[in-house]
Amino acid sequence: MLTRRQLAAARLVAQGLIAPHATALDAVTAHVAMQGQDLPGVIASTALRTPRPDPVEVLAELDAGRIVRSYPMRGTVFLMPSRDAVWVTQLCSAPSLRAAEARRRQLGLDEGALARAEETALEALADGPRSRPELFGVWEAAGLAPKGGRGYHMLFTLIARSTVCHGPWNGTDQDIALVSSWLPAGSDLAGRFDGERVPAVAELLLRYLSSHGPATIRDFAWWTKLGLAEIRAALPLVAGHLESDGAAEPSYWRAGLLDEVAALGRAVSRPLLLPGFDEFILGYQDRLFAMTRDQHDRLVPGNNGVFKKTVVQGAQVVGIWSRGGRPGRRSLEIEAFRPISAAGERALQRRFEEFPFVGQ
CATH class of the missing domain: 1.10.10 (Arc Repressor Mutant, subunit A)
Structure with a gap:
């Protein structure tokens, strides 16, 4: 049986955080889906799983249509390889679509409204991806009143039904694209399986x-x-x-993983700075393999679903971190759960300077 620390170390290696994948696409493909409601965060999570973390590579994959965001499961948006987005969504999205029905009634939406939203989206996006505000503007003009959460719900439903997806990067966000033109043909459940x-x-x-x-x-x-x-x-x-x-x-676990962990030796204990919604924390039902209950409460105050960024050392969460200061004068701010050595602080400062931030 693995100890808590051994389990955490093995998961760090399996996830490519210690021995990285060759490319950003390889990293996302290995994971199939990486939780992505914090878009800059999941871009960073992907980049951190490559040899030279750089958000530019991830953004290029978004622009090329090889990586997209979809709502495949749990009513949550995930970063995914485009060739896997549709079949995984078809496989797993039914529970979240059922759960959304009550919210739909609260918003005054019915199948007729969703059908009109789909029809206008298909027409608006026929010539290529458009920004979310542009799509919501089309819906507004069609009398679908996207404000007050209705636009988000219509967009969620169309993505979970594999009609549209979050596609190329537009400088601040992802444009919305048609699945039929942006994702590979034959990548649905029927085509793949x-x-x-x-x-x-x-x-x-x-x-x-x-x-x-x-x-x-x-x-x-x-x-x-x-x-x-x-x-x-x-x-x-x-x-x-x-x-x-x-x-x-x-x-x-994958064959040979524990041998990989042993061969990496002390590298599995090196300090890391991870985004708030990284799969190392959110990829498991029980997160206490990497922290204590009290530390978990500090990571997710009030258990409100908003995860702070984690400091990992010795394969355990040892604190939370944030990015302070102004553009051009950014600084690393750490709330440590336990003392961090001077050498550890220097290593974390290097991780901060190398961190694949998106924007200023």
Whole structure:
């Protein structure tokens, strides 16, 4: 059985935070989906998983249409490879779409309004991606009144139904693009898996456990909101590619991972600065492998779903950090959970100077 620190170290390595992926696209492809409601944060999370963290590479992949953001599961936006966005969304989005129905009624929206929103979006985006304000303006002109949360809900629904997606970077945000023209043809569930769910679940399960493991199938069920029966049916299709601890509720990880961790030695303990919604923290049902309960309460005050940026050292969260000062005079501000050595502080300052910030 792995100790808490050993588990955290293995997950850091699996996620590419210690031994990085070759490219930004490789990093996102390995993860399949990286939680992305903080767009600058997920751009940084991706860049940090490459040899020379640089947001420019990530933004170039967005502009080229190889990476997009979608709402595949949990009602949350994720950064994804374009070739995986549609089939994963079709596989996992049903629970969040059902959950959104009550909110839709509160907003005075019905299927007729959503149909009109889709029709006007298809027409407005036919010539290429447009910004969110531009799309909302089209909806306003069509009498769909996007203010007061209605526009967000209509956009969420069209993305979760794989009609549109968040596409190229426009300097401050992502434009909205049509799935039919922006994403690869044949990348839906029918095109990739002949419409069969269990092989698709198996593919998603293998990539989650390879990039997040050691983790359990309950971690995967929480991450995707897929049913355990369907996941258990898929597990035998990929178990031969994984290693396991053989526990009553086993954890699984990619073959050779623990040897990689051992070969990296002290590198797994090096100080890191991570964005607030990084998959190292948000990719698991239980986050206490990397911190204590009290520390978790400080990371997410009031358990309000807003995660602060983490300082990681020795494979454990040792504090939270922020970016102080003004453009051109930025500084690292740390709220430490425990004392950090002078050498550790110097290393964190270097991480701050190298951090892949988007904008000033």
